[in-house]
Amino acid sequence: MYDWIIVGAGMTGATAARALAEQGKQILVIEKRAQIGGNAYDCKDEAGVLVHRYGPHIFHTNDEEVWAFLSRFTTWRRYKHKVLADVDGEYMPVPFNLNSMVIAFGFRKAEQMRKLLVERYGEGNCVTILELRKSDDPLLCELAEFVYENIFKYYTVKQWGVTPEEIDPAVTARVPVRISKENGYFTDCYQGMPENGYTAMFQNMLDHPSITVRCETDAKDVLALADGKIAFEGKPFDGKVLYTGALDELFDGKYGRLPYRSLDFVFETLSKEYAQLCGTINYTVDKDYTRVTEFKHLTGQKCPVTTVMKEYSKPCGEGDIPYYPIANADSKELYAKYREEAGKYPALYLAGRLAEFRYYNMDAAAASALALCHKEK
Ligand SMILES: Cc1cc2nc3c(=O)[nH]c(=O)nc-3n(C[C@H](O)[C@H](O)[C@H](O)COP(=O)(O)OP(=O)(O)OC[C@H]3O[C@@H](n4cnc5c(N)ncnc54)[C@H](O)[C@@H]3O)c2cc1C
Incomplete structure (x- = not known):
């Protein structure tokens, strides 16, 4: 009866379901949660505020095909996400940019830094703190140290549950400083939130x-x-199965569990119109939560109360939701074993951030689902 069974109704599963249905296939989507949408699911809370139950989701992409595809199913609210870091009560835009520099160092010193950055790396570009650290200029080294210590280090320690010594130098190397006044968190050409x-x-x-x-x-x-x-339901299934769930779960964790970080979300509704200056505030030098998001900035919803959400990062234990795959040599090797096991089933297809054990933004998840469907055609 069905040509495809798709496991999971998140961005990957829903995109694939639609694209395959439009190729004339009969599709069954099975979803273990009570609702569709995967981690991008949103709903109104008791106070009537539209919230994201599984963490704040902002859509951004440079992929025209994905943008055109999703735009058939929603109109968009124009929205550019802004993130501020709370550094001992001072709010600095992240990624760290020329505006942040003025707040952190005062106008005169920031101006000296700006001139040096523009001279060496060019206006409008990004430079990593690794490059700045290598520079022979003490002022640029000071800037790199500030960003590492106040924006990056403690946040990363909380997010990944590591000590500062364990922070992967390759990741530190990529922390950017923007030589511009661009306060938007993302730079993609298409950015927005589904209007409804x-x-x-x-x-x-x-x-x-x-x-x-x-x-x-x-x-x-x-x-x-x-x-x-x-x-399927006790009878041989001769169609195809697209699985978008966690691969170790599919095989009962027979080789061991794939490591993930999980999150606890604490929601609070406040009797005021707005609680903070922008969509997300990162707590980069103190607090045990990583960030606080106020949804009304994202959604543009107008109402007299507001809901904020604190995020606490933790290891993913039994019963927790796997959010961020922990990629290292051991986990990649473990994943390869499951992938080999899955390869024994010619009708089994894997796609999405869980099944592929990699971090995908929503647009990349949709793109990989569309690519799979193009191949099938
Ligand atoms: C905190 C957080 C914030 C994020 N913010 C952004 C953002 O701002 N912008 C952005 O582009 N991306 C963001 N992402 C990434 C985004 O969530 C993913 O790109 C997207 O969820 C991938 O979709 P997916 O369908 O692959 O996975 P999911 O959304 O996880 O969907 C998988 C679905 O499969 C279901 N499932 C699993 N196992 C089974 C089973 N055995 N049986 C039936 N159903 C099953 C699950 O219940 C789930 O609904 C964020 C991720 C996190 C964790």
Whole structure:
């Protein structure tokens, strides 16, 4: 009856479902949660404020195909995300830029730094703190040290649960300083928020006569994999399966669990119109949460109260939601074993941030799903 069973109704699964349905295929989407949208799911809280239950999601892309595809299912609110770092009560735009420099060092010193940066690296460009550290100019080294110590170090320690000594130098090397006054967090040419929310956009994507969606259905309960063959509800299934969940879960963690960081979200509704200056504030030198997001900045919703959300990062234990894959040599090797196992099933396809064990932004998730569907065509 179905040509494809798609496991997961997040960005990857929903994009693939729609694209395959438009190729004339019959699709069943199964989703273990009670709702569609994956981690981009949004809904109104008790106070009527539109919130993102699984962390703040801002859409941004340079991919024209993805933008055109999603724009069929939503109109967009023009929105450029802004992030401030709270450094001992002073708010500095991140990524660190010429405006941040004035706040951190005062106008005169910041102006000296700006001139040096423009001379050496060119106005409008980005320079990494690694490059600045290598410079022979003490002022530029001071700038690099400031950004490392006050913007990057403690935030990374909280986010990844590492000590400062364990911070990967390759990651530190990429921390940018912008030689411009651009305060927007992203620089992609298309940026925005679905005007009626992500869930509405996903509903429109899945609203097609050839797509059936079953929520509260765990693949583990309806699919069985054995000897290279797949069964659905106890009967051999001769269609294809696109799996977008965690790969170790599909094989009962038989080689061990893939490591992830998880998050706790603490929501609070406040009796005021706005609580903070912009969408997200990163706490980079103190507090045990990493950042606070105020959704009304993102969504543009007008109402007399507001909801903010604190994010606490933690290791992903049994029962926690896996959010960020921890990529290192061991985890890559472990993932390769599961991938090999999956390779024994010719009808099994893997896509998305969980199944591929890599961090994807939403646009990359949609792009990889569209690429898979083009190949199928
Ligand atoms: C805190 C946070 C903030 C983010 N912010 C942004 C942002 O601002 N912009 C951006 O572009 N990206 C952002 N991302 C990334 C974004 O969440 C991902 O790109 C996107 O979720 C990928 O979609 P997906 O479908 O691959 O995975 P998911 O959204 O995780 O969807 C997978 C779905 O599969 C379901 N599933 C899993 N296993 C099973 C099973 N066994 N049976 C049935 N269903 C199953 C899950 O319940 C889930 O609904 C953020 C991620 C996090 C963690």
